[in-house]
Ligand code: SF4
């Protein structure tokens with residue numbers, strides 16, 4: 001029977017060319033042996049996908065500890081995967097610091113980028129130009145920012161500068177309890193209508209979750225876990241009986257607070273929100289058209305074409321609208 005499965009792949013790669021203050025992988029270096037192991041692990045994974053029947057419906061999202069696209073083997077893997085009939089999506093989380101010529105080798109109907117802007121690491125105009133290049137090339141992508149207070153001015157400016165129709169998500173900062181002051185969550189919701197969902201640690205213990213059934217996490221050794229947040233292995237991708245471990249399960253964790261996890265909670269109905277953009281975090285109403293543009297719904301386009309001052313809400317008092 002054909003297999004329908006979303007696979008979040010995370011190999012050993014842990015190095016990154018950026019040094020974000022909120023990240024434990026900032027400027028980490030991998031040894032030559034680490035990189036060799038990562039490359040070999042990825043090759044094994046891609047070969048496994050290539051060996052699957054053409055009738056399978058497989059979505060792949062690379063969710064590296066560090067930055068993947070600075071490594072040629074991840075760029076090659078994405079292009080290769082996107083050309084397979086059994087692949088419905090080949091996506092990656094990236095800081096977008098790499099060149100983009102490699103995307104020409106992939107199938108743009110299946111390739112997608114989950115990009116994140118890190119204000120302390122790259123000038124906004126440079127990041128926005130990369131986004132415009134993605135749009136010109138017809139690559140499907142979302143853009144996100146961590147919703148720290150010191151990022152608010154950049155978030156506001158970014159919404160005005162991104163090509164209309166590109167979804168800008170904001171990851172709620174949840175490391176500090178009750179971080180947002182009065183009005184701030186509403187302000188962020190005006191930019192990202194799905195911010196309230198992300199700003200919640202969803203109660204999940206004992207509740208049905210599709211993770212482990214129609215979505216799994218896979219590491220470099222092929223160890224399969226239901227998701228990145230439940231450490232207990234449930235099988236191995238390279239074992240003959242791999243498919244037998246896929247079944248409905250109840251979540252053992254108290255809460256689930258990341259997009260890549262809670263979208264698999266049926267009660268949140270996020271599959272209806274994101275449709276086939278679930279992996280790269282592009283809501284279904286941001287319609288993608290091959291040929292170079294992502295389009296929002298007509299009402300969203302009307303919203304985006306209003307003057308920035310009207311469309312971008314009153315800023316909180318302590319945030320300058322100049323972006324300074
Ligand atoms: S770009 Fe991503 S992986 Fe790299 S330091 Fe920043 S948050 Fe961490």
Ligand code: SF4
Nearest residue numbers: 204209227251256261
């Ligand atoms: S609810 Fe979240 S933590 Fe629990 S199994 Fe699902 S994805 Fe994993």
